[in-house]
């Protein structure tokens with residue numbers, strides 16, 4: 333593994349990496365997928381058996397961890413070729429071979445070094461590096477881009493069945509099944525996160541210079557697209573409303589029926605991260621608006637949704653546990669019987 337970034341950025345992450353790399357990868361069953369040719373999208377990942385929602389499909393260490401400044405815009409290659417040559421030379425032979433085997437869709441031009449295009453095409457966000465440097469810290473989240481040997485083989489789908497996350501405790505990238513995956517199905521993840529199909533397609537073309545050929549888009553009729561856009565807008569809007577409601581005096585009035593309907597949309601549209609976040613935010617607001625035990629139950633449901641999608645070690649789960657333990661203690665002090673989680 334090599335790390336690329338400014339001295340200040342690297343000094344901020346290396347201490348965490350040194351601890352995390354001592355730990356083994358999280359446990360998962362080997363061989364849950366095979367890499368094979370797809371019809372139109374080059375190589376892809378295919379499930380070799382039924383994979384249940386919440387199952388860890390694969391976890392692996394990055395080959396290259398690079399600063400997001402390298403990853404900024406398509407035509408922005410901030411370092412000299414000799415810099416990238418030195419980075420490549422520092423990799424082991426198998427790591428270099430796995431990196432060179434990846435596609436470069438960023439069309440940086442014939443004179444560009446072969447490393448940045450591969451990183452921009454195949455990199456996944458990595459960070460925060462630890463639960464201690466989340467967005468609450470005064471430095472802001474530490475975000476890099478990680479390129480892996482196998483994870484880039486998963487193609488994009490606008491309603492992907494697997495979710496990528498960075499495990500900062502063990503310094504690895506991981507895919508959890510976002511819903512049940514049948515044997516033989518292609519395992520997909522999301523490269524672009526925009527709400528409507530038109531926005532996603534525009535982002536996709538801008539970043540990868542090609543069209544989105546995902547199954548969700550190919551199978552959708554124009555009516556399906558309109559309905560899907562509406563549902564995704566409703567999910568995004570609800571989450572935005574909840575996340576920006578910080579003053580208890582101005583909390584929105586929530587109806588459980590309407591929230592559950594929007595959660596259903598999130599599930600159907602494959603927006604499982606938003607699904608988990610909505611549960612959490614509703615819990616926060618319900619603690620004030622309703623019986624505190626009602627809010628507590630929502631928070632427990634939120635924790636479960638986070639774990640299924642991101643694993644026990646994800647920083648948001650650690651954060652939820654801090655809050656949950658505190659709430660449980662407060663409720664017990666008031667005579668309620670409850671435990672977290």
Ligand SMILES: [Zn+2]
Pocket residue numbers: 489490544545546547548549550
């Ligand atoms: Zn699509």
